[in-house]
Structure formats: structure tokens, C-alpha cells
Amino acid sequence: MRSFIYAGALASALFASFIFFNNSGALAGPLVPLDKGEFKSASFFASIASGWQKAEQSQMSSRHLKVTFTHQEKLSDFVKFSPAKEWQPVTIANGVAIANYQLITEKQSYRLAIIRMKKGMPLEAIMNIWQQKAGLPATDKFEVVKTIKCNNEHMLDLYQIRGESQSIALAVHTGEKYTFFRLSGKGLMDKLVLAKFTELLSSASFI
Structure with missing residues (x-):
């Protein structure tokens, strides 16, 4: 040609x-x-x-x-976990998420998106995208709230982004790629929801 x-x-x-x-x-x-x-x-x-x-x-x-x-990983390609029944699978596409779940409490519902990304961008740059979606200004520093040990000794760093319109709990596993477990909901996220989220992540096993 x-x-x-x-x-x-x-x-x-x-x-x-x-x-x-x-x-x-x-x-x-x-x-x-x-x-x-x-x-x-x-x-x-x-x-x-x-x-x-x-x-x-x-x-x-x-x-x-x-x-x-056209290429997309499956959840079973990099992690194994068995969510409790209260974590309902969501089949509706949610951006770049590989899998989506919904947690419904007496007060409101929360959406869990599991996302994989290559390490082409600094972690802070990726997190700032969600920081701004929560209605907060960009920052150059994110503090780890706690470290969660998975079922097979892998570690996840848990961050929280608290905005007036949206709150996000973000657990990050850093291997060959970033793996994000992003739990989001309107308003402040209560301690019971964070406890359920931590329990779910503790049961995961990275391959």
C-alpha cells in the first residue's frame, strides 16, 4: 500500500x-x-x-x-475468592471493570468493581482520577489506612477517599499489574461496610 x-x-x-x-x-x-x-x-x-x-x-x-x-482477562486468571451471598454479581458493564458486585445494606447500596491495569502510570495518578470523581481536589499523597493479608499471604493496601457526594474504599494489590478492588457508595461509608469489605478481601487468593 x-x-x-x-x-x-x-x-x-x-x-x-x-x-x-x-x-x-x-x-x-x-x-x-x-x-x-x-x-x-x-x-x-x-x-x-x-x-x-x-x-x-x-x-x-x-x-x-x-x-x-479485544483482549480481556478473566477474574479466575489472577485471583480466586468466593464472595458471600450478600455480594451479588452485577452483569451490567461498568467501564473497564473485569467483575462487578453489589452490596445492599439497610441504608443504601454499594458497588464493588475489580479492575486490572498495567503499570504504565504511577499509582497516585490513577487514584487521583477517582479522587476527583468523588469531588475532591487532586493530591500527591495517599495514606494507607490498613494492610490486609489475603488467604495466601499476599498483601493489599487499603485506601479511603471520602467525598461529600461519594466515598470510595480502594484496596490495591501490586504485582505484575495493579489490581484494584474499588468499593463505592454515596455519602460516608460506615464501619460495618468496611468490615464486610475487609472480610471479603481476606478470603481472596492471588494466583
């Missing part, structure tokens, strides 16, 4: 050079404007080259999208 683009671009350049030098007296005399037929020919070659280039760019973009977005 590139050879066609280069051929089209070269033909346009040669044609334009031929017209330019034949009408300008080899750069010595006054320039003579091209007639309509010559303008149409030059435009024709340029449009062909542009069309080939756009087609190739579109194909390259499609290949890139397939590679980037």
Missing part, C-alpha cells in the same frame, strides 16, 4: 515540477498561471495520493484497535 502512496505522491511532484519549470522560464521569468485543465490534472493526482494515504491510516488504526481492546 505504501508503494502506491509514494508512486502517487511522486507523480504529483513530477507533474507539478514539469508545469512549474515550463511556465516560469526556469525560475528566471515571470510565472504563468496554470490553465484549468492543468489544475484539474494536478488536483486529480493529489486526490488519489490523499485517498490512498487515508485508506492505509484507517487500516492501521483498525489493526491497532483490535490488538488493544
Whole structure:
């Protein structure tokens, strides 16, 4: 495909050079404007080259999208755990989450999203995205509330983001990738909910 683009671009350049030098007296005399037929020919070659280039760019973009977005891990690929019945699976897609659960209490409902990310960004940068969604300003420091030991000795750091409109409890496992257990709900998160969340994470086993 590139050879066609280069051929089209070269033909346009040669044609334009031929017209330019034949009408300008080899750069010595006054320039003579091209007639309509010559303008149409030059435009024709340029449009062909542009069309080939756009087609190739579109194909390259499609290949890139397939590679980037079609692969998705399963929960069983990196962690094993058995949530209690009160953690109801949610089948509705929630952004980039691999799995979603819902915890319903007497006061309100909470959503648990399990998310995997490559280590291309600093942890603080990722957490600041959720910090701002909770209506809080960005910060350069997040303090670990507690460390949770999993079923097979892996450790999770628990953070809390307390906003007026939304609260987030975020447990982070750092291995080859980041694994986030993000529990979110409206208003302040009570201690009973955090205890249930800690119990769930303690039962997990990372592969």
C-alpha cells in the first residue's frame, strides 16, 4: 500500500515540477498561471495520493484497535475468592471493570468493581482520577489506612477517599499489574461496610 502512496505522491511532484519549470522560464521569468485543465490534472493526482494515504491510516488504526481492546482477562486468571451471598454479581458493564458486585445494606447500596491495569502510570495518578470523581481536589499523597493479608499471604493496601457526594474504599494489590478492588457508595461509608469489605478481601487468593 505504501508503494502506491509514494508512486502517487511522486507523480504529483513530477507533474507539478514539469508545469512549474515550463511556465516560469526556469525560475528566471515571470510565472504563468496554470490553465484549468492543468489544475484539474494536478488536483486529480493529489486526490488519489490523499485517498490512498487515508485508506492505509484507517487500516492501521483498525489493526491497532483490535490488538488493544479485544483482549480481556478473566477474574479466575489472577485471583480466586468466593464472595458471600450478600455480594451479588452485577452483569451490567461498568467501564473497564473485569467483575462487578453489589452490596445492599439497610441504608443504601454499594458497588464493588475489580479492575486490572498495567503499570504504565504511577499509582497516585490513577487514584487521583477517582479522587476527583468523588469531588475532591487532586493530591500527591495517599495514606494507607490498613494492610490486609489475603488467604495466601499476599498483601493489599487499603485506601479511603471520602467525598461529600461519594466515598470510595480502594484496596490495591501490586504485582505484575495493579489490581484494584474499588468499593463505592454515596455519602460516608460506615464501619460495618468496611468490615464486610475487609472480610471479603481476606478470603481472596492471588494466583
